[in-house]
Amino acid sequence: LIHHPVVDKNGQTITAAVTALDLHDIARAARTYGIGAYYVVTPLTDQQALVAEIVDHWVSGFGASYNPDRREALTMIRVKSTLEEVVTELSQNEEVKPQIVVTSARMADSDLSYAGLRDLNRDQRPLLLLFGTAWGLAPEVLAQADYRLAPIRGGEVYNHLSVRSAAAIILDRLLGEA
Amino acid sequence: LIHHPVVDKNGQTITAAVTALDLHDIARAARTYGIGAYYVVTPLTDQQALVAEIVDHWVSGFGASYNPDRREALTMIRVKSTLEEVVTELSQNEEVKPQIVVTSARMADSDLSYAGLRDLNRDQRPLLLLFGTAWGLAPEVLAQADYRLAPIRGGEVYNHLSVRSAAAIILDRLLGEA
Numbered sequence: 564l565i566h567h568p569v570v571d572k573n574g575q576t577i578t579a580a581v582t583a584l585d586l587h588d589i590a591r592a593a594r595t596y597g598i599g600a601y602y603v604v605t606p607l608t609d610q611q612a613l614v615a616e617i618v619d620h621w622v623s624g625f626g627a628s629y630n631p632d633r634r635e636a637l638t639m640i641r642v643k644s645t646l647e648e649v650v651t652e653l654s655q656n657e658e659v660k661p662q663i664v665v666t667s668a669r670m671a672d673s674d675l676s677y678a679g680l681r682d683l684n685r686d687q688r689p690l691l692l693l694f695g696t697a698w699g700l701a702p703e704v705l706a707q708a709d710y711r712l713a714p715i716r717g718g719e720v721y722n723h724l725s726v727r728s729a730a731a732i733i734l735d736r737l738l739g740e741a
Numbered sequence: 742l743i744h745h746p747v748v749d750k751n752g753q754t755i756t757a758a759v760t761a762l763d764l765h766d767i768a769r770a771a772r773t774y775g776i777g778a779y780y781v782v783t784p785l786t787d788q789q790a791l792v793a794e795i796v797d798h799w800v801s802g803f804g805a806s807y808n809p810d811r812r813e814a815l816t817m818i819r820v821k822s823t824l825e826e827v828v829t830e831l832s833q834n835e836e837v838k839p840q841i842v843v844t845s846a847r848m849a850d851s852d853l854s855y856a857g858l859r860d861l862n863r864d865q866r867p868l869l870l871l872f873g874t875a876w877g878l879a880p881e882v883l884a885q886a887d888y889r890l891a892p893i894r895g896g897e898v899y900n901h902l903s904v905r906s907a908a909a910i911i912l913d914r915l916l917g918e919a
Binding site: 572584587588591592594595596597630632633635636715716717718719721722723724725727728729731732734735736738739740 | 750762765766769770772773774808810811813814894895896897900901902903905906907909910912913914916917918
């Protein structure tokens with residue numbers, strides 16, 4: 564989940580604030596679908612500290628005994644300053660560079676369908692799915708993609724899902740048992 | 742989205758508090774998938790007023806001009822005190838009683854698959870999908886179901902999605918274009 568660089572409603576590159584429910588909801592979805600790790604990317608050290616504080620509350624603090632299911636989800640969160648740090652860590656852990664799949668509600672030139680995404684997941688190389696906060700991933704992130712996933716369509720012209728909903732739906736389309 | 746009667750982690754019946762992001766996220770998903778209306782059920786008048794205030798901000802207030810897409814989503818929200826009021830209104834509007842489909846992550850005796858749900862949606866009778874806040878719908882709500890939808894499975898034993906994520910995934914399984 565990328566907080567920088569993302570764009571605002573006018574297309575300007577910004578750093579978005581971390582939202583607590585993005586941490587919870589996407590961690591719970593990641594755990595439900597058996598994802599390897601959930602990386603939260605922000606260059607702001609105070610925001611990194613906020614994420615660490617929330618994770619700590621639920622993993623080691625009061626939340627851990629109050630709600631063990633939530634603990635299990637939030638242990639999946641890893642905080643990084645940049646996308647490059649994520650790619651470096653994954654490349655070291657997996658001994659191969661991950662395939663980067665970018666997501667966007669406004670992707671005009673997508674080159675990966677959901678069937679294609681499931682096929683890709685049968686490869687040996689790990690997948691790194693990128694989601695943008697605010698109004699979505701900045702062009703320089705989109706440019707680093709190996710694949711550009713098709714937008715989610717619900718049969719309407721309107722498609723303005725929250726990033727929490729979009730991440731849940733994309734994980735379900737990739738890994739869900741219907 | 743039912744805030745009463747729902748159960749807490751110990752299975753006791755409670756009234757859950759309204760969460761602003763439940764309003765936003767589920768409204769945006771409802772609009773994306775072309776749902777007729779999004780009913781928010783709470784018997785607490787102060788909570789009903791809170792929902793009205795949030796909706797008003799985005800539909801008529803500053804939010805409407807700041808973010809017209811959000812406006813379009815939040816116009817779908819209807820506040821009711823009880824499930825019965827929802828069923829009565831829908832029955833009057835649609836001139837037929839809706840088919841009630843309940844959802845739960847812990848449904849041991851489900852009788853409706855996702856293929857079955859899509860088939861059901863081809864009927865003339867409207868569908869009313871019920872989602873519970875807190876630890877889920879109370880037994881007396883489950884007992885009013887015409888159908889009990891199978892839990893979402895992600896290939897893991899763990900399935901503790903937020904109600905926001907679960908609603909998004911279920912709408913996508915029902916109406917999404919893969």
